[in-house]
Amino acid sequence: MKQLKQAALNILAHKSRLIGKIESGNQGPTLVFSGGIHGNEPSGVIALVNVLNTLQKQNIPLKGNLLAIIGNVQALHAGMRYITQDLNRLWTPDHIYKLHNGGFDTNEITPEVEEMIAIDNKLIKFVKGKPAEHRYFIDLHTTSSFSAPFAAIDKMHQSIAFARLLPIPFIVNLDDYLKGTLLHYLDHINFGAMVFEAGQHDDPNSVRIHEALIWMVLVTSGALAQHNVPNYEGKLTLLSGLHPNYNDAYQIIHREPANQPGFKMLPGFVNFQPIKKGQPLATTQSKQILSPYxxxxxxxLYQNQGQDGFFxxxxxxxPGF
Ligand SMILES: [Zn+2]
Known part of the structure; x- marks a missing residue:
């Protein structure tokens, strides 16, 4: 973690939100990448810096437009998930309305509301005058416990079609369960949206996985020709080799709330592990929780905070998914 945090701090030395911007002048997709919406997740920021450096150093031509930004600048600088509020839960209909119409009252301005306003300003400025089609936003995250990489996307047709082309499993309805995520806002401003979880916060492998995903997105979206990607096959293998069903689409069919007295997961479960109906999954003070499906x-949930016990x-x- 220390290494990754130091690398992120070096990037942040100038405290800028902007990691990089390319406006090629050629027809192509409009891509936005963000890292560090959660300030304790520097991996995506480092990966974006690395990929942009490679593009520049090797003079690799890109089509379309690309913007790479830091999500929560203040929290990343502090090495904390957030300062006062989770920036990935603030994009509620009320807040989105205030962003674009009403404005916020002075007493509503928290560090994260400041971040939200700054992100919105940057995005609105960036998309101005650019085509409304082929807009994709990729939000890079990491997880507290071990996980195979996966994506969560919105249900827009273009997002599903796009996710299908990438060698990663994805969930289509996570945003129905998590209120106020960036995905809600991106739907609102007409971006196909994907959240990508690369692995654990402090694992240097997460940076490599984030980088591989960024390169794949550049190719899949048509911004880059495959032969321009350094070691394309290696990156494809890295992503697809990490999951036995790497190209599958999933949906949530059950949420178990964590706010039951004494809720505790049974040990050893990991993402995408097959489970059987009737299998014990967790306990509370008064009962065992068996899988309904x-x-x-x-x-x-293997940490203290969180409202979701498991899904x-x-x-x-x-067909079509
Ligand atoms: Zn996160």
Missing amino acids: NGFMFMP IIEKLKT
């Missing part, structure tokens, strides 16, 4: 474990997901079979 056959499916797969998702986001089991159960199933593979989507519907």
